[in-house]
Amino acid sequence: MNFILHNMALNYICESMKTYNSWFFEYYECPNELTQIIDKILVSNPQAEVTNKIIKGIGSYIPGIGTHYFYLYENFKKQSAFYVYFEKYKTDTTKYKLSVFKTKKDKKALEQALTAIFKSSDDTINIINTCTSMGRPFNYVLNVKYNKPYPNQQIVVDHIINQYEKDKNSVIMLSGEPGCGKSSTAYVLKKEMEKRITKGVIPRLFSNIDLATPNLDIGPSVLQTANPHTPVILVLNEFDIVMAIATMKNSNRFENCVHIKNKTSLNNTLDLLNIAGNFICIITTNKSISELKSNPNYETFLRKNRIDTFFEVNKETAITKTHDDY
Structure with missing residues (x-):
């Protein structure tokens, strides 16, 4: 060692x-x-x-x-x-x-x-950070303050839990202005799962994962930690930036980034997220879904079987959208 x-x-x-x-x-x-x-x-x-x-x-x-x-x-x-x-x-x-x-x-x-x-x-929640040292990933838990949820968050959480109970997998995208509670929806989800899913289920919430971290592979460091007792909730923030990096041409800057070094690697990552068991992924963006969907470079990332459902959110409500709505 x-x-x-x-x-x-x-x-x-x-x-x-x-x-x-x-x-x-x-x-x-x-x-x-x-x-x-x-x-x-x-x-x-x-x-x-x-x-x-x-x-x-x-x-x-x-x-x-x-x-x-x-x-x-x-x-x-x-x-x-x-x-x-x-x-x-x-x-x-x-x-x-x-x-x-x-x-x-x-x-x-x-x-x-x-x-x-x-x-x-009641007033705090434990989240997991994944970092790298000398090219190796390691996880640690941080204890953060839990605030009262926004109305929109309950709508999203109810949808995710219903889908998770049926499929043991859910991958959704939240679109909205900064500060409307997209990322912290995962906090509400963790609390609700502890109350509503089978007794003894304690989700692991990975809320600050940066796919641009060199040598970080979420397969062993995140996905393989999921099981029925401790399902995984993964939050991927500002996914429009992630997609932009993956579609850059002639860039060696992200060559050591396992999941976003090119378009194929990000497509493979999204496929992996969709077949993972005991797993939920919340993807966020400040951009509108329509804007992202209209970009031909992003078409494969946002298609069916990679993103299940879209939500257009503000602090008061969340509008559920399917692929057919765009």
């Missing part, structure tokens, strides 16, 4: 966490390489009080600290996995509560871990 990679990723997170209350890592067991503090937690109660110094220090010892989910499947599937969850104390923001959950041998512990990490509260 490249410990420089782990420390870079961990230090990046520590800097980011100055404005957030909690986040998590997932890593894998390698014999004789776990720190004493992790060992102690695992054989007693799965919690301890730690400081920033401890958090940065364990990055040199925990295998996989910077490559969460990248090794979750394939060759590493049979290894024991752990969730490491840090939560900032409200009374002393220099200290964190560290919780460690072993996931493979104890199904109940895994469910408790997922609930603790992903379930939203």
Whole structure:
């Protein structure tokens, strides 16, 4: 393992966490390489009080600290996995509560871990960011404020949940002016799914995925994390820009961007999103659907079986549109 990679990723997170209350890592067991503090937690109660110094220090010892989910499947599937969850104390923001959950041998512990990490509260919601360090993707959770939903968001959410319950997949596009709640519709969706879908379902919300991130592959880092207990909600913002990048001619700037380096790669990505199980994708744009549909370069991206439904939204309402309406 490249410990420089782990420390870079961990230090990046520590800097980011100055404005957030909690986040998590997932890593894998390698014999004789776990720190004493992790060992102690695992054989007693799965919690301890730690400081920033401890958090940065364990990055040199925990295998996989910077490559969460990248090794979750394939060759590493049979290894024991752990969730490491840090939560900032409200009374002393220099200290964190560290919780460690072993996931493979104890199904109940895994469910408790997922609930603790992903379930939203009345006024906050946990979202997942995916970043890269040294060309490898890693995921971490950020705890953000949840605001009262706009009327338009409930219309969209009801449609998505109905489609998800039927097909276990939904890919929709929201069009509207900035500030009308397109991106935060996913927050409302996560909360509603926790209430209305089968008991125990805790969606994972990936809300800040940038397809222009070099070497980021949402297959292993996002889609393969979906399952019936923790379905995935993915938000792709400003998709008009994404389509513009994918249709650029003679540009090497995005050659290392897996999903948008050319038109074919974006088409393949949209096909992948439409066949993924336990998966919802909310695509947003500030442009009108009619304007995007009239661009011949974007025709294949917006056709049937790649986008299910369109919504033209403002803060008060959402108008549902099908492909036949354009």
